[in-house]
Amino acid sequence: xxxxxxxxxxxxxxxxxxxxxxxxxxxxxxxxxxxxxxxxxxxxxxxxxxxxxxxxxxxxxxxxxxxxxxxxxxxxxxxxxxxxxxxxxxxxxxxxxxxxxxxxxxxxxxxxxxxxxxxxxxxxxxxxxxxxxxxxxxxxxxxxxxxxxxxxxxxxxxxxxxxxxxxxxxxxxxxxxxxxxxxxxxxxxxxxxxxxxxxxxxxxxxxxxxxxxxxxxxxxxxxxxxxxxxxxxxxxxxxxxxxxxxxxxxxxxxxxxxxxxxxxxxxxxxxxxxxxxxxxxxxxxxxxxxxxxxxxxxxxxxxxxxxxxx
Amino acid sequence: xxxxxxxxxxxxxxxxxxxxxxxxxxxxxxxxxxxxxxxxxxxxxxxxxxxxxxxxxxxxxxxxxxxxxxxxxxxxxxxxxxxxxxxxxxxxxxxxxxxxxxxxxxxxxxxxxxxxxxxxxxxxxxxxxxxxxxxxxxxxxxxxxxxxxxxxxxxxxxxxxxxxxxxxxxxxxxxxxxxxxxxxxxxxxxxxxxxxxxxxxxxxxxxxxxxxxxxxxxxxxxxxxxxxxxxxxxxxxxxxxxxxxxxxxxxxxxxxxxxxxxxxxxxxxxxxxxxxxxxxxxxxxxxxxxxxxxxxxxxxxxxxxxxxxxxxxxxxxxxxxxxxxxxxxxxxxxxxxxxxxxxxxxxxxxxxxxxxxxxxxxxxxxxxxxxxxxxxxxxxxxxxxxxxxxxxxxxxxxxxxxxxxxxxxxxxxxxxxxxxxxxxxxxxxxxxxxxxxxxxxxxxx
Numbered sequence: 001x002x003x004x005x006x007x008x009x010x011x012x013x014x015x016x017x018x019x020x021x022x023x024x025x026x027x028x029x030x031x032x033x034x035x036x037x038x039x040x041x042x043x044x045x046x047x048x049x050x051x052x053x054x055x056x057x058x059x060x061x062x063x064x065x066x067x068x069x070x071x072x073x074x075x076x077x078x079x080x081x082x083x084x085x086x087x088x089x090x091x092x093x094x095x096x097x098x099x100x101x102x103x104x105x106x107x108x109x110x111x112x113x114x115x116x117x118x119x120x121x122x123x124x125x126x127x128x129x130x131x132x133x134x135x136x137x138x139x140x141x142x143x144x145x146x147x148x149x150x151x152x153x154x155x156x157x158x159x160x161x162x163x164x165x166x167x168x169x170x171x172x173x174x175x176x177x178x179x180x181x182x183x184x185x186x187x188x189x190x191x192x193x194x195x196x197x198x199x200x201x202x203x204x205x206x207x208x209x210x211x212x213x214x215x216x217x218x219x220x221x222x223x224x225x226x227x228x229x230x231x232x233x234x235x236x237x238x239x240x241x242x243x244x245x246x247x248x249x250x251x252x253x254x255x256x257x258x259x260x261x262x263x264x265x266x267x268x269x270x271x272x273x274x275x276x277x278x279x280x281x282x283x284x285x286x287x288x289x290x291x292x293x294x295x296x297x298x299x300x301x302x303x304x305x306x307x308x309x310x
Numbered sequence: 311x312x313x314x315x316x317x318x319x320x321x322x323x324x325x326x327x328x329x330x331x332x333x334x335x336x337x338x339x340x341x342x343x344x345x346x347x348x349x350x351x352x353x354x355x356x357x358x359x360x361x362x363x364x365x366x367x368x369x370x371x372x373x374x375x376x377x378x379x380x381x382x383x384x385x386x387x388x389x390x391x392x393x394x395x396x397x398x399x400x401x402x403x404x405x406x407x408x409x410x411x412x413x414x415x416x417x418x419x420x421x422x423x424x425x426x427x428x429x430x431x432x433x434x435x436x437x438x439x440x441x442x443x444x445x446x447x448x449x450x451x452x453x454x455x456x457x458x459x460x461x462x463x464x465x466x467x468x469x470x471x472x473x474x475x476x477x478x479x480x481x482x483x484x485x486x487x488x489x490x491x492x493x494x495x496x497x498x499x500x501x502x503x504x505x506x507x508x509x510x511x512x513x514x515x516x517x518x519x520x521x522x523x524x525x526x527x528x529x530x531x532x533x534x535x536x537x538x539x540x541x542x543x544x545x546x547x548x549x550x551x552x553x554x555x556x557x558x559x560x561x562x563x564x565x566x567x568x569x570x571x572x573x574x575x576x577x578x579x580x581x582x583x584x585x586x587x588x589x590x591x592x593x594x595x596x597x598x599x600x601x602x603x604x605x606x607x608x609x610x611x612x613x614x615x616x617x618x619x620x621x622x623x624x625x626x627x628x629x630x631x632x633x634x635x636x637x638x639x640x641x642x643x644x645x646x647x648x649x650x651x652x653x654x655x656x657x658x659x660x661x662x663x664x665x666x667x668x669x670x671x672x673x674x675x676x677x678x679x680x681x682x683x684x685x686x687x688x689x690x691x692x693x694x695x696x697x698x699x700x701x702x703x704x705x706x707x708x709x710x711x712x713x714x715x716x717x718x719x720x721x722x723x724x725x726x727x728x729x730x731x732x733x734x735x736x737x738x739x740x741x742x743x744x745x746x747x748x749x750x751x752x753x754x755x
Contacts, residue, residue, distance in 0.1 A: 008675075
C-alpha cells in the first residue's frame with residue numbers, strides 16, 4: 001500500500017465552467033476602456049480624474065460597509081469599481097473632480113450595501129448615484145458639458161433640441177461621438193464595440209438592449225426626427241451597460257423584452273413630454289422597480305406543460 | 311459536414327464542455343485481479359443482502375454469497391477463501407457489512423455452460439436468470455434490472471433505447487465496450503427487447519464515439535434480429551445520457567415530470583447492463599466484474615479496466631502506477647454526478663462507473679458568492695427548473711417553499727452548478743431542500 005493522501009470531499013459537480021462573477025465584472029470594466037479612451041481624447045485628461053474619483057468613492061463605500069459589518073472584503077470583486085465607472089459614464093466631463101466620489105459612495109452604500117450587497121439591490125446603483133448627484137448638484141450636472149477638443153462648455157444636442165427646438169444636424173458625428181455629452185455616452189460606435197466584447201464573452205444577451213432601442217424608436221416616431229432621438233443622449237450606454245445589469249433586470253427572456261420595451265418607451269415619453277431633455281436614467285430606475293414583479297410573472301415552463309407525448 | 315445538422319439531441323439546457331476523454335479512449339480494456347476483494351452486502355437500490363457464507367468458507371467465482379428479499383443477490387467475484395464478514399468502508403454509505411475474500415493463487419475462470427435453446431427462452435425464464443445474476447442498472451442508478459424489465463400491467467413499450475451516450479466527461483469504458491464487445495451489446499439489446507416486447511431498438515451514442523457506430527452496424531447485420539435496430543448518433547452534450555434527455559433526443563417524446571420513459575412507450579438500458587443481461591441469459595453468468603475508467607491527471611497511468619466487483623480503489627491505484635503527488639480529489643463515477651471519496655480503501659461496487667483522480671490544479675476551491683441573477687442556471691437546466699430560487703430560499707432556511715421551483719423533480723445532473731459564476735453549490739442546496747421535504751413527509755405519516 002502506498003501513502004494515503006488527505007482527500008477533499010465536496011458535492012458534485014466536480015468540474016466548473018470558466019467564467020466567475022469576478023471575471024464577469026472585470027470583463028465589463030475592460031469593455032469600457034475604448035469608450036473612456038475616446039472621452040479622454042475629446043474632453044481631455046480630466047476625464048481620468050473623474051474616473052478615479054468615481055471608482056474611489058465606490059471602493060471606499062464598499063470597503064467601509066464590509067468593515068463595519070465584519071463581512072468578507074469584496075472591494076476587489078470588480079463590481080464596486082464597475083459601479084464607479086458606470087456612474088462617471090453618465091456624468092458631464094466638466095464637473096468638479098471631487099463630485100463623482102460623492103456619487104460613487106452614495107451609490108454603493110445606499111443603493112447596494114444597505115440592501116445586502118451584491119445580488120440583493122433593487123435599483124441600479126450607478127443610476128441611483130447619478131440621480132443623487134442630479135438632486136444635490138443640479139447646476140454642475142446640467143451645465144458642465146464640454147465641446148470636443150476645446151476646453152469650453154457646450155450644451156448637449158438633447159439640451160439644444162429641448163430648449164431651442166434645433167436638431168443636431170450631423171448624424172455621422174452623433175454616431176462616432178463628435179459631440180458634447182456625458183463621459184460614456186457620446187460614441188455609439190464604441191458602445192457597440194464594448195457590447196460586442198460582452199456578447200462574445202457570453203456576458204450579455206440582446207433581449208434587453210434591442211428592446212430598449214425598439215421601445216424608444218416606437219415613441220421617437222412622434223418626435224419628427226426619430227434618428228436624432230435614436231442616436232443622442234444616454235440611450236445606448238443605458239441600453240447596453242445599465243439595463244443589462246443582471247441583478248436589477250428580470251431573468252426570463254420574455255420578461256426582459258417587456259423590461260426593455262418599458263425602458264425605451266418611458267425614455268421617449270420623458271424626453272418628448274417630460275421636463276428633462278434626457279430620460280433613460282429614470283426610465284431604467286422605474287423599470288428596476290418592476291423587475292421583481294416581472295420575475296414573479298414570467299417563469300420557465302416545465303415538461304409537464306409541454307403537452308401530450310407524441 | 312452537413313451531417314452535423316441531423317445529429318439528435320435533447321431540446322433544452324445542458325452543457326458542452328471539454329470532455330477530456332482522450333486520456334483513455336484509445337486504451338483497450340485491461341483485466342486486473344487483486345489479492346483480496348471486499349464485496350458489500352448492499353450495492354443496489356433496495357433491501358440489503360444477508361450473507362450466506364461465513365469465515366473460512368471456500369468460494370468459487372460465481373458462487374452466490376448473499377441473498378436479499380426483494381433485492382438482488384451478490385456473488386463471489388473471485389475464487390478463494392472468505393476472510394471475514396464485517397463492517398467495511400463503502401464508497402457511498404461510508405461503512406457497510408461486506409464479505410472479504412482472499413483470492414486463490416491459481417486463477418481459473420469457471421466454465422460457463424451455454425443454456426440450451428437460450429435464444430428461445432420465455433420472458434419469465436429470462437427475467438429469472440437476470441434476477442439470479444444480481445444485475446442492476448450499471449449506468450449508475452443500480453436499480454434491479456429484472457424489476458425494471460418487468461413492466462407493470464397495462465404498460466406497453468414499443469422502443470428499447472440502449473444508452474451508449476456516456477455523456478459524463480472523462481469516462482470511456484462504455485465506449486471501449488462498444489468497440490470491443492459490439493456483438494454482445496447487440497445480443498443483449500435483442501434479448502431485452504424480447505422481454506419487454508419492443509419492436510424497435512435504438513442504440514444512442516454521442517458523436518465522440520462515432521467509431522463505434524460502424525462496428526455496431528456490422529454486429530447488427532451479422533446477428534440480423536427480427537426487431538429493427540438503429541444506431542443513432544447524438545451531439546456530444548451533457549446530460550445526453552440521462553434517461554429523459556436521451557428519450558427525447560432519440561424519439562422526440564417528452565417524458566412528463568413524475569413519469570418514467572415507459573409511460574411514453576420507451577425503455578432505456580445502459581449498454582453495459584445489456585451485456586450483463588446477455589451473459590446471464592446465455593450462460594447464467596452472474597454480474598461479477600465491473601468495467602471502469604481510471605483517469606484524470608491525478609493518476610500516473612490512466613486505463614480502462616475490468617475488475618472483479620469488490621476490488622479496492624487503493625489496489626487499482628497501485629496497478630495504475632500510483633497517484634500524482636498533487637492529487638487532492640478522487641471521484642467515484644463521473645465528474646458531474648459522481649461522489650468524492652474520502653478514502654482509498656473502499657471497494658468498486660456494481661454502480662461504480664469510473665474513478666477520476668483530480669490534481670489541485672483541476673479543482674476549484676474559491677468561496678461561493680451571492681446569486682447575481684445572471685440566469686445561466688436557468689439556461690443550463692434540462693428540466694426548466696429554477697436552481698437560483700431554490701438556492702436563495704434554502705439559504706434563508708425556507709426550503710419548504712421551493713416546491714414550485716422544481717426541487718423534487720431535480721435529478722442532480724449538476725449543469726446549474728457547473729455554469730454558476732458565483733460558484734454556488736446549487737446541487738447541494740437542492741439536496742438540502744429535498745431532504746427537508748422527505749423529513750416533512752415522514753413526520754406527517
